[in-house]
Every structure is written in structure tokens, then in C-alpha cells.
Amino acid sequence: xxxxxxxxxxxxxxxxxxxxxxxxxxxxLIRLYDLDKEQHQMYKVLENTVKYREGKSVLLIGPRGIxxxxxxxxxxxxxxxxxEGQFLVIRISxxxxxxxxxxxxxxxxxxxxxxxxxxxxxEENEDVQDGFEKVSSNATMRMIMSLLDRTQLNEEEDVAGGxxxxxxxxxxxxxxxxxxxxxxxxxxxxxxLFDIAQASEGRKSDNGGGGGGGxTLTVIGISSKATVREQLExxxxxxxxxxxIQLNKCKTLTDYCGAIGxxxxxxxxxxxxxxxxxxNKKVDEMINTTGSALRKIIVENFYTVKDLNALKNSLVPYxxxxxxxxxxxxxxxxxxxxxxxxxxxxGSLTELELKLLICTARVKSRNSIDRVNFNVAxxxxxxxxxxxxxxxxxxxxxxxxxxxxxxxxxxNGYSSSRELMLGCWxxxxxxxxxxxxxxxxxxxxxxxxxxxEFNKMYVCDIELNEIMKYFREEREEAWVEKWCRI
Amino acid sequence: MSNYQKYEExxxxxxxxxxxxxxxxxxxxxxxRTNSPCLVVEGPNSSGKTYTVRKYCDYLKEKNDIDYVMIxxxxxxxxxxxxxxxxxYMYRAVGxxxxxxNRVANRxxxxxxxxxxxxxxxxxxxxxxxxxxxxxxxxxxLDRLDKxxxxxxxxxxxxxxxxxxEQSILFAxxxxxxxxxxADHMDISTMSLPTVEFEHYSCDExxxxxxxxxxxxxxxxxxxxxxxxxxxxxTQLKHFVKSYVEYMVDTYGSYFGRNIEMVVPVLKKIWPxxxxxxxxxxxxxxxxxDVLTSFMKNKKLLQTEMGLVNRLEETDRSIIEEEKxxxxxxxxxTDDNSRGHYDLSNRTKYLIxxxxxxxxxxxxxxxxxxxxxxxMRSNRRIRFHRKxxxxxxxxxxxxxxxxxxxxxxxxxxLRAIYKEFDQKVALNNDVELMNEMATLTNLKTxxxxxxxxxxxxxxxxxxxxxxTVVKKFANDLGFKIENYLQ
Numbered sequence: 001x002x003x004x005x006x007x008x009x010x011x012x013x014x015x016x017x018x019x020x021x022x023x024x025x026x027x028x029l030i031r032l033y034d035l036d037k038e039q040h041q042m043y044k045v046l047e048n049t050v051k052y053r054e055g056k057s058v059l060l061i062g063p064r065g066i067x068x069x070x071x072x073x074x075x076x077x078x079x080x081x082x083x084e085g086q087f088l089v090i091r092i093s094x095x096x097x098x099x100x101x102x103x104x105x106x107x108x109x110x111x112x113x114x115x116x117x118x119x120x121x122x123e124e125n126e127d128v129q130d131g132f133e134k135v136s137s138n139a140t141m142r143m144i145m146s147l148l149d150r151t152q153l154n155e156e157e158d159v160a161g162g163x164x165x166x167x168x169x170x171x172x173x174x175x176x177x178x179x180x181x182x183x184x185x186x187x188x189x190x191x192x193l194f195d196i197a198q199a200s201e202g203r204k205s206d207n208g209g210g211g212g213g214g215x216t217l218t219v220i221g222i223s224s225k226a227t228v229r230e231q232l233e234x235x236x237x238x239x240x241x242x243x244x245i246q247l248n249k250c251k252t253l254t255d256y257c258g259a260i261g262x263x264x265x266x267x268x269x270x271x272x273x274x275x276x277x278x279x280n281k282k283v284d285e286m287i288n289t290t291g292s293a294l295r296k297i298i299v300e301n302f303y304t305v306k307d308l309n310a311l312k313n314s315l316v317p318y319x320x321x322x323x324x325x326x327x328x329x330x331x332x333x334x335x336x337x338x339x340x341x342x343x344x345x346x347g348s349l350t351e352l353e354l355k356l357l358i359c360t361a362r363v364k365s366r367n368s369i370d371r372v373n374f375n376v377a378x379x380x381x382x383x384x385x386x387x388x389x390x391x392x393x394x395x396x397x398x399x400x401x402x403x404x405x406x407x408x409x410x411x412n413g414y415s416s417s418r419e420l421m422l423g424c425w426x427x428x429x430x431x432x433x434x435x436x437x438x439x440x441x442x443x444x445x446x447x448x449x450x451x452x453e454f455n456k457m458y459v460c461d462i463e464l465n466e467i468m469k470y471f472r473e474e475r476e477e478a479w480v481e482k483w484c485r486i
Numbered sequence: 487m488s489n490y491q492k493y494e495e496x497x498x499x500x501x502x503x504x505x506x507x508x509x510x511x512x513x514x515x516x517x518x519r520t521n522s523p524c525l526v527v528e529g530p531n532s533s534g535k536t537y538t539v540r541k542y543c544d545y546l547k548e549k550n551d552i553d554y555v556m557i558x559x560x561x562x563x564x565x566x567x568x569x570x571x572x573x574x575y576m577y578r579a580v581g582x583x584x585x586x587x588n589r590v591a592n593r594x595x596x597x598x599x600x601x602x603x604x605x606x607x608x609x610x611x612x613x614x615x616x617x618x619x620x621x622x623x624x625x626x627x628l629d630r631l632d633k634x635x636x637x638x639x640x641x642x643x644x645x646x647x648x649x650x651x652e653q654s655i656l657f658a659x660x661x662x663x664x665x666x667x668x669a670d671h672m673d674i675s676t677m678s679l680p681t682v683e684f685e686h687y688s689c690d691e692x693x694x695x696x697x698x699x700x701x702x703x704x705x706x707x708x709x710x711x712x713x714x715x716x717x718x719x720x721t722q723l724k725h726f727v728k729s730y731v732e733y734m735v736d737t738y739g740s741y742f743g744r745n746i747e748m749v750v751p752v753l754k755k756i757w758p759x760x761x762x763x764x765x766x767x768x769x770x771x772x773x774x775x776d777v778l779t780s781f782m783k784n785k786k787l788l789q790t791e792m793g794l795v796n797r798l799e800e801t802d803r804s805i806i807e808e809e810k811x812x813x814x815x816x817x818x819x820t821d822d823n824s825r826g827h828y829d830l831s832n833r834t835k836y837l838i839x840x841x842x843x844x845x846x847x848x849x850x851x852x853x854x855x856x857x858x859x860x861x862m863r864s865n866r867r868i869r870f871h872r873k874x875x876x877x878x879x880x881x882x883x884x885x886x887x888x889x890x891x892x893x894x895x896x897x898x899x900l901r902a903i904y905k906e907f908d909q910k911v912a913l914n915n916d917v918e919l920m921n922e923m924a925t926l927t928n929l930k931t932x933x934x935x936x937x938x939x940x941x942x943x944x945x946x947x948x949x950x951x952x953x954t955v956v957k958k959f960a961n962d963l964g965f966k967i968e969n970y971l972q
Binding site: 013021025065093098109176224313320330338341345347350351352373379416424431432456457 | 488489493508509511512513515517519520521522523524530531533596597598599601602605642645646648649651652653655658667668669670671675676677678679680681683685686739740741742743744745885886887888950952
């Protein structure tokens with residue numbers, strides 16, 4: 001067996017699995033580079049919750065793709081293997097539950113789900129009235145809060161029915177994109193959760209770690225916004241236990257290469273040791289050799305966006321098709337994702353659209369205005385087209401030919417009609433080269449305005465010199481430069 | 487099968503897009519563990535995005551029995567509908583009777599409920615089918631995601647679905663492909679989602695595509711049968727069509743650009759011009775009725791934009807008839823004809839002119855423009871200023887969007903100009919005048935700016951006619967409209 005074959009059959013799948021964004025699935029441990037300290041810190045907080053019934057609230061902050069979710073997943077997996085069945089995890093994500101109400105509902109549903117599993121059988125129980133979830137979100141909120149906060153009156157317990165066993169178990173709330181809940185004015189959800197977490201912490205000290213009467217709650221807020229703590233209201237902030245874990249991007253290139261190595265290299269856990277170490281060696285070599293294609297991409301990424309996820313994406317095609325064959329053209333820079341799409345679109349415009357766009361840019365820069373409507377652009381187009389025909393005509397006449405038909409030449413000889421150009425204009429607006437500046441025009445809502453396309457004002461971001469530059473670099477079309485000159 | 491063979495096979499799905507297919511297949515393939523949870527496919531219109539993705543998914547379905555769902559978001563219009571389509575598919579996939587779960591199914595109004603419903607449906611599903619769903623990739627193609635109704639925020643659905651696997655292990659096999667025109671309008675660049683950029687086809691590719699896939703074999707056979715001539719065979723006709731397509735694409739290239747969608751209707755529309763001579767003769771003879779000869783014969787027709795511009799009143803007229811009409815009009819072009827034959831009374835014309843003036847002149851010049859004692863009061867400075875601005879190089883105001891005016895002002899202007907030029911018929915302030923205004927408003931010649939208030943003082947109006955139209959009316963009436971415009 002050659003290395004190629006082994007890679008194709010066994011290793012490739014594992015490597016691609018590591019590169020896929022599914023690493024946040026949370027079904028297995030993912031090794032993170034140089035985050036052991038933070039991970040341990042997080043794990044300790046969670047372990048204390050389970051072991052000593054000590055509620056805490058933690059904010060985990062770091063840029064996208066750094067491994068926040070993965071880190072929490074790792075901690076929970078570890079905790080799960082050690083204290084199986086002794087705690088419950090409730091996850092909410094700001095991407096899905098966009099406000100407090102839906103978040104509460106989701107919490108209720110997850111509790112219901114857990115209860116259902118504990119009950120076994122009785123799967124047909126679809127009547128939500130029976131569980132924690134109520135029709136009204138206020139009732140749901142009350143229900144949850146009374147369940148979590150057992151310091152309230154005892155009647156509330158009856159409402160909770162036979163679900164007592166659940167509230168003895170410590171709860172861990174993982175809130176992804178926590179900044180979504182900090183953006184509204186009341187911050188009800190965070191206030192309540194932090195409050196209960198704080199209360200359980202207080203009880204712990206009172207009762208000497210006996211667990212007390214209420215449920216223990218730990219809240220982990222994950223966010224990519226560094227200002228999320230400042231966003232918290234005063235009363236919410238005072239209930240937050242001020243534990244922050246900040247993850248940062250790698251500071252040096254060596255670190256960065258280490259992180260990438262960690263991402264690409266396989267752990268030799270099964271019997272393919274020989275091949276795995278061979279593969280790992282090869283990867284190491286590629287990363288650390290100055291001048292190799294992979295190294296180039298790493299360096300470029302490091303000094304521009306420093307985004308591991310983007311790098312992962314650009315590595316996938318290479319690891320899939322090019323690794324064994326060494327076809328390095330598959331290693332493409334991922335920076336084109338950040339390119340200005342307007343310029344890429346320039347290449348796909350038709351000639352007439354491009355002419356109209358140039359005219360728009362001409363009018364804009366000559367009159368120093370920022371909004372242009374079709375009338376203005378079309379007038380400029382007519383002028384330019386007439387100029388062009390006249391020039392052509394003069395050139396032809398010196399050769400003894402004439403474009404003038406029976407002397408009736410009007411000046412707009414070979415320009416296109418208004419309807420045709422209006423079509424082009426509409427397409428320009430549709431593909432987004434020009435945008436509508438605002439929703440209102442002279443106090444009229446643009447949506448309800450039926451006055452025709454030709455009066456509508458558009459903002460065009462492209463400047464003349466940019467168009468000229470693009471065509472000088474990308475394509476050889478002589479007329480563009482002529483049209484772009486004022 | 488070796489990896490390389492497989493790669494070749496994937497590239498043969500669309501031979502013009504092997505680069506893009508390489509990328510797509512590295513992110514989405516037959517193994518759910520290595521698949522990316524989402525993929526953004528972006529590119530200009532008619533660059534083969536949907537076609538390629540669909541073909542590739544067909545290929546996966548055929549080879550690996552992988553299911554995919556195509557959701558046309560622009561037809562769904564709302565987010566809710568898109569989510570519901572996904573949910574519907576889930577019902578079928580796990581074999582749950584929709585009517586049984588109806589209450590849950592209707593809960594796709596927001597993302598949170600959607601996830602909940604999905605979980606319920608899957609966990610209620612048939613064991614075998616459920617297993618298949620969680621161990622096999624399922625691909626959801628959200629086509630034209632950015633073309634949903636305004637205000638639907640496609641970026642929210644995009645970011646949320648990209649993280650769907652984090653919500654539950656049940657969703658681990660799902661991959662979403664988002665097909666959009668531009669990814670930069672969606673604010674997803676920090677998410678670093680894998681992106682595949684499509685480039686437009688080149689002109690030669692377009693010709694090949696049209697000839698090979700748009701011209702169906704059945705059509706050729708049918709046409710040959712219809713021609714019923716022993717002298718035209720299939721190969722000959724095919725060759726004829728091929729050169730026809732080439733000529734047309736080259737002729738109108740500056741208008742089509744790289745957009746196949748625009749080419750095909752025009753080809754259909756112009757086809758009779760080339761087909762009729764062939765039909766008449768029953769054979770294709772060079773220099774009599776081949777493509778080049780027909781092209782040269784009809785040069786005049788093809789130089790106009792007849793094939794390109796679709797006017798509403800001409801939609802059911804064929805191009806041959808159009809040519810006849812054009813020839814007829816050329817013959818009878820007289821003064822009578824050129825003066826225009828719009829069926830409007832003088833008063834209506836004045837009304838339109840007055841509304842145009844009210845929209846395009848400023849209030850501060852009203853006294854100087856329309857007062858009966860104009861000559862006495864006229865301020866020389868204003869007049870001088872006015873004239874200079876009108877002839878100046880700056881943007882002419884009549885190209886800009888019309889300003890709103892109150893009804894009273896317009897009526898006053900109407901009275902002033904009417905008195906000055908047409909004293910034979912008195913202008914009564916009667917029901918008829920109001921009637922006429924209402925008619926003009928219905929025709930969108932005048933636009934009422936807001937409210938249900940018909941002629942209240944607060945309502946503003948504005949003119950919605952072009953300068954060329956107003957100029958024509960003014961000429962008809964012998965009214966020097968330029969004198970009044972600044």
C-alpha cells in the first residue's frame with residue numbers, strides 16, 4: 001500500500017472531518033490549540049456547579065471561529081463523562097431565539113423534552129399545556145421562574161407537579177450569541193438567569209455547600225462582541241458574577257502555524273500509526289517550509305484577516321483533491337471573499353449597461369452629486385454616443401466614406417433607444433451596482449411610488465477612475481477608457 | 487473507482503464549470519461527516535449556478551442515493567414559507583403523516599419554532615427512515631435566497647441555517663446550499679462560510695450551450711417534418727440553426743452580454759425572418775436563403791431594436807408584421823402623421839402642462855412667471871438669473887424628479903397660462919375640471935402623494951410626464967413652455 005492509497009481511503013475522510021464546520025457538533029472532543037488554560041478555567045466553573053452546587057455566570061468572549069463553542073462543548077463532554085446524569089444542559093442561541101420570549105419558550109420546551117425522556121413512553125403527549133410550555137409567553141416565564149427560583153411561595157411547587165427531581169439537578173445554560181439578549185432595553189432573560197445564578201451562589205455560602213433549597217444555575221454566555229459586558233444594564237451587571245473568559249487570536253505567526261498544524265494533523269489513535277505519523281510529518285513540512293504554497297497562504301491570511309475558518313475553507317479543496325498529487329493550484333487564497341463585488345460584476349455587464357454605468361459615474365463626478373436618476377444618465381449617454389458617432393464619421397470622411405444618410409444625420413446616429421436603455425438601467429439596479437439611497441423620496445415611500453423607473457434616484461458607488469483601472473488591468477477594451485475620460 | 491476518475495466524472499456534470507464543481511464537490515459530497523453544513527454559491531445572473539448545483543445533486547443522487555431538495559425562495563416569498571418547505575420535506579423523509587402532526591407543522595413562523603418542530607418530526611419518525619436521515623447527507627438547495635420579498639432578511643436565515651447542526655445531533659447530516667447573486671449584501675463575511683464564486687459564460691460557450699441544449703432534437707425533427715422537403719435534412723437544418731445563433735449572438739452581443747435568458751426570447755422572435763425564406767423555397771441554398779443572405783437582406787430590420795424591445799401593445803405581433811408596419815409607416819410618413827394623434831382636449835393638455843410647470847418651477851418665481859402684472863413687477867435680476875441657469879452647463883432641472891405641489895397652486899398656474907393663450911373657451915372651475923384631474927390621476931399622469939383625501943388642501947400632487955411629452959403638447963397648443971422653466 002502506498003501513502004496515496006492510504007490517504008485516499010482512510011486518512012482523507014478524517015482530515016476533511018476536522019476541517020469541516022461540523023466540529024461544533026459537540027459529539028466528540030476537539031483538540032484546540034493553546035486554549036488549555038481557558039478550557040480548564042471553564043471546566044472548573046462547571047465542575048463546581050455540579051460538585052458543590054455553586055452557581056456562576058460566565059461570559060466567554062472571542063472573535064468568530066476561535067473555538068468558543070467548541071471549547072464549551074469540550075468542557076461539557078468531559079463533565080458528562082465524569083458526572084453522567086448529574087446535571088442538565090439547556091442551550092439557547094441568539095441566532096434562533098431572537099428575543100426573550102422565544103428564548104423562554106425554548107427553555108420550557110427543552111425542559112419538557114427532558115421530562116418526557118425521563119418519563120419514558122407516553123410519547124403521544126403533545127398537549128403542551130401539560131408541560132412547562134404555556135400558550136402565553138408570560139405564563140411560561142412565570143412557570144420557569146417559579147421552578148428555578150424555589151425561594152418563592154410553596155404553592156408554586158404544586159404547579160410544577162411531580163417534576164421536583166429536575167430542579168434538584170444543577171442546570172447549565174449555554175447561551176450562544178448572548179449579545180442579542182443584551183440589546184433590548186429590559187434584558188429580562190439575562191436579569192432573571194443571572195439573578196437565580198447569584199442566589200444559588202449566595203445560598204451555597206449560607207448552607208455550607210449543602211445545595212440549599214433552590215436549583216443551582218450556571219449561565220455561560222458566548223459572544224463575539226467584546227462590548228457585551230458594557231451593554232448589560234446596571235441591575236443586570238450587578239447580578240453577573242463578573243467572570244469573563246476572553247479568547248484572542250494568535251499573536252505570532254509561529255502560534256498561528258501551530259494552530260493550523262493542530263487543525264490539520266491527526267491524532268494517532270488507531271492502528272494506522274505509521275501512516276498517520278507520515279502524514280503529520282508531511283503537513284508539518286508543508287507548513288514550516290518557507291515558500292511553499294500552503295505557507296504562502298497561511299502568511300497571507302495571518303497578515304490580513306487572521307481567520308482560521310476562512311483558511312479552513314480554502315484548505316478543503318486541496319486536502320480533498322490535491323494533497324497527494326501535490327497540485328498546488330487548488331490552494332487558492334480565500335481573500336476574494338472580501339473583494340468588492342461591484343468590480344467583479346463589471347466584467348459581466350453588457351456593453352450597453354457598462355456605457356450607462358459610465359455615464360452615471362460621469363454625471364456624478366462632473367456635477368458633484370451623489371444621486372442620479374435615469375433621465376440624467378440617459379441624457380449623458382446620448383451625448384456620448386453622438387460624440388462617438390461624430391468622431392467615427394470624421395474619421396470615415398477623411399477616407400471618403402460617409403455615414404450620413406442623405407444629409408439627415410441627426411447626431412444621435414447609433415445610440416440605443418430609451419426603452420432599451422431603461423431595461424439596462426433596471427438591470428443595473430437589480431444586480432446591485434446601484435442602490436436605492438433611502439426608503440423615502442421627497443416624503444413618499446419608494447415602495448408605493450409608481451412614477452416610473454426614470455425618476456427614481458439611485459446611488460452609485462463606482463467612480464470613473466475605478467472603472468478605468470479595472471478595465472486597464474483586466475481586459476483590453478479601448479472604448480472604455482475613452483468614455484471614462486471627462 | 488479511483489479518486490481521479492471520480493473527479494473527472496464530477497467535472498463532466500457541466501463541462502464549462504469544472505473549477506466551480508471542484509470546489510462544490512469538496513464541500514458537499516457523499517459523506518455527511520466531511521460535508522460542510524452550508525455552502526454559499528454566488529455569481530451573476532445566468533452564470534449556471536442553479537443548473538450546475540442541481541446537476542451535481544442529481545449526480546450524487548444517482549451515484550450515492552443522496553436526497554436533495556430544491557427550494558425556490560423567490561417563489562416562496564417569505565421566510566416562513568421557506569422553513570415550511572424544509573419541514574414538509576422532513577415529514578416525507580421520515581414518513582410521518584402530516585395531518586397527525588399538523589399542529590406542530592404550522593409552527594414554522596420563526597426559527598425557534600422551526601427547530602422545535604423539526605426535532606419533533608424527526609424524533610417521531612419511522613425508525614429506519616430516521617436512521618437514514620441521520621447517517622446520510624441531505625442537501626437543501628435554497629435557490630435565489632436573496633430574491634425573497636423585501637424585508638425578509640435572508641441573512642438571518644442564512645446564518646441560522648449555517649449553524650443548524652449545533653442545535654441538535656439530529657441535524658448533523660444536513661447541508662444547505664445558498665444560491666445568491668451577491669454574498670456581500672448579506673453581511674455574512676465574518677461567518678467565513680465557504681463560498682463558491684461563479685463566473686459568467688464566455689460568448690463562445692453561450693453559443694455552444696444554446697445550440698446544444700436549447701435546440702432540442704425533437705424540435706429539429708418536427709421542423710424537418712413540417713418543411714416536408716426532401717432537400718432539407720436534419721444535419722443541414724442543424725447547421726443552419728447553428729450559424730443563425732452565431733450571427734444573432736454576435737449582432738446583439740452588446741445588449742445581451744452574457745445572459746442566456748435574454749438571448750433565447752430574441753432568437754425566438756427573430757427566427758421567422760430567417761425561417762420563412764427557407765420554408766418558401768423548400769431548400770437551403772447558399773447566396774439565396776442561407777443565414778448570411780437573409781441577414782444582409784434584412785439588415786435594416788435587424789439594425790432597429792425591434793427584436794429586443796418589447797412594447798406592451800406589440801406583444802402579439804410577429805416580427806414579420808412589424809416589418810410590414812414599419813415599411814408602411816415609412817411610406818405614409820407625412821406631416822399629419824408626425825404631429826401626433828393623441829385624443830386629448832386642449833384643456834387636458836393645458837392641465838398637463840400646468841402640472842408639469844408646477845412640478846418643475848419653484849414657488850419663488852411664480853409671481854414673476856404668472857402674475858398678470860408680470861411686466862411691471864418683473865425683477866430683472868431674477869429673469870436674467872433664470873435664463874442663465876437654463877442655458878448653463880449644469881444639470882437641467884427637468885431631468886430630476888418632479889417636486890410636489892398643492893392643488894391650488896396648479897389651478898392658479900392653469901388659469902394664468904390658459905388666459906394668456908386660449909381665450910376662446912372660458913375655463914370654468916366646474917365638476918368637469920375635477921373629473922379630468924381624477925382621470926389623469928387614474929392614468930398616473932398626475933400622482934397624488936398621500937392619503938384618501940381627494941382635493942383637500944393638504945394633499946400634494948405631482949406631475950408624472952416626461953419632458954418630451956409635455957414639449958409635444960406645448961407645441962400642439964403653440965405654447966412656449968421654455969419661457970416658464972428656470
